[in-house]
Each structure stands twice: as structure tokens, then as C-alpha cells.
Amino acid sequence: MSSDPILLPLGQRPAIDLPGPTTYPAETEQRLERDAATLISRYPQARSGLIPLLHLVQSEDGHLTPAGIGFCARALGLTEAEVMAVATFYSMFRRAPTGEYLVGVCTNTLCAVMGGDAIHEALREHLGVDHGGTTPDGMVTLEHVECNAACDYAPVVMVNWEFLDNQTPASARELVDALRSGETVTPPRGATLCTFKQAARILAGFDDEQPGTVEAPRPGAPTLAGLRAARRDGGDER
Numbered sequence: 001m002s003s004d005p006i007l008l009p010l011g012q013r014p015a016i017d018l019p020g021p022t023t024y025p026a027e028t029e030q031r032l033e034r035d036a037a038t039l040i041s042r043y044p045q046a047r048s049g050l051i052p053l054l055h056l057v058q059s060e061d062g063h064l065t066p067a068g069i070g071f072c073a074r075a076l077g078l079t080e081a082e083v084m085a086v087a088t089f090y091s092m093f094r095r096a097p098t099g100e101y102l103v104g105v106c107t108n109t110l111c112a113v114m115g116g117d118a119i120h121e122a123l124r125e126h127l128g129v130d131h132g133g134t135t136p137d138g139m140v141t142l143e144h145v146e147c148n149a150a151c152d153y154a155p156v157v158m159v160n161w162e163f164l165d166n167q168t169p170a171s172a173r174e175l176v177d178a179l180r181s182g183e184t185v186t187p188p189r190g191a192t193l194c195t196f197k198q199a200a201r202i203l204a205g206f207d208d209e210q211p212g213t214v215e216a217p218r219p220g221a222p223t224l225a226g227l228r229a230a231r232r233d234g235g236d237e238r
């Protein structure tokens with residue numbers, strides 16, 4: 001048996017030199033300023049709005065760009081270094097062009113045991129991209145994701161932060177094919193999937209108008225089974 005270490009890349013590539021525009025056209029700048037004013041007004045201190053503003057500029061470009069970083073810095077009275085320090089800390093902020101659908105496969109322990117590694121490998125071969133890669137049509141970016149606390153539905157695939165439960169290599173291939181062909185896809189426990197840019201705008205704090213947004217689904221059978229086991233064994237019923 002080989003003793004060579006096995007390296008599994010997680011998250012996105014560690015690029016710091018952001019691609020993309022360095023400035024926005026005047027019309028775009030003005031539109032973003034209006035949106036930024038709405039977001040900043042929700043906080044007692046302007047700088048507290050940095051994370052929503054990063055989502056806002058990501059919804060404009062599909063990833064963080066020098067123009068977006070500069071905009072956030074000017075809007076909040078921060079340096080670009082301060083903005084980048086936050087932007088590079090959180091994995092939800094993309095530092096490279098991202099497809100219309102960010103497909104993340106959980107490969108943490110339980111999902112991996114249940115088939116997450118096989119799903120990622122199947123998608124990598126099916127899409128013809130490596131970790132962090134985007135298909136030539138710009139529709140799908142594939143990556144590993146860390147645990148998202150949906151272990152009772154393992155293995156889980158996330159698309160633009162929405163959960164697709166109990167996946168298999170076959171169902172995952174069907175999923176990305178549906179996304180690339182423009183079909184409507186609705187997860188079992190969330191709203192109809194929107195594009196990555198639309199999801200970023202929702203995360204910034206603007207209304208989510210996707211179908212199914214306000215309908216709260218009941219807990220699924222695996223979750224309820226865990227609750228019943230906890231109660232049976234004298235656990236905290238809260």
C-alpha cells in the first residue's frame with residue numbers, strides 16, 4: 001500500500017489577483033449606489049454592511065472583481081485591503097468567474113461514505129472539468145463543499161446554495177444536464193433554482209421572488225427519525 005498522502009482540494013482556487021473590470025460604467029455605478037444605500041441603511045454602522053455589499057457586487061459580475069472591491073471600499077469608507085481581507089475569508093465569495101450554476105458536492109465524512117466522492121468523480125468526468133472548473137458553455141462550475149449540516153439527507157449536492165438530497169452519480173448527472181438545457185429544477189426543500197447572480201442578489205438582502213420561497217416544507221422523514229430517537233433515548237426534546 002502506498003504511503004503517499006492523498007490531497008483533496010476543497011473550496012475554490014486561492015487566486016488573489018481578481019479577474020474582471022477595474023471600474024464600472026457610470027450607469028452601473030449609479031444603480032449599485034442606489035442598491036448599496038438601501039443595504040447600508042439597515043445597519044447602525046456603514047461598515048457592517050460589507051458582507052451584503054460583497055454579495056451585491058458578486059450579483060453584478062458573477063464573482064468578485066477589482067471594480068466590485070473598489071466599489072465596496074468607497075461605499076463604506078474602507079480600504080481595498082480591508083475589503084479583500086473579508087472577501088477572501090468567506091468561501092461564498094468567488095474569486096474566479098463562476099457558471100450560471102455553482103454545483104457543490106459535499107465530500108465530508110458522512111456524504112463521502114454515502115457516495116459523495118463517487119458523485120464528484122462522476123460529475124467531473126461527465127462535465128469534463130476539474131475541481132473549480134467551469135464548463136465551456138459557462139453554465140456549470142463544479143467544486144467540493146464542506147459539510148452543510150444536511151447529513152440526514154446524505155449524500156447532498158448543492159446548487160447555488162440550495163440542497164439536492166440523497167443524490168447518486170446517475171441523479172447528479174441528470175441534474176446538471178437539466179441545468180445546462182435550461183429546464184426548471186426545484187429542490188425538495190427549497191425554492192426553484194435561480195442563477196448564481198440572482199442567488200447572490202438574494203443573499204445581499206433583496207427579495208427572493210422564486211416560486212416556493214415562502215412555503216416552509218415539513219421536516220423530512222430522516223430528520224423526524226432522528227428526533228424520535230433522541231426523545232426515546234431521553235434527549236432534549238426542544
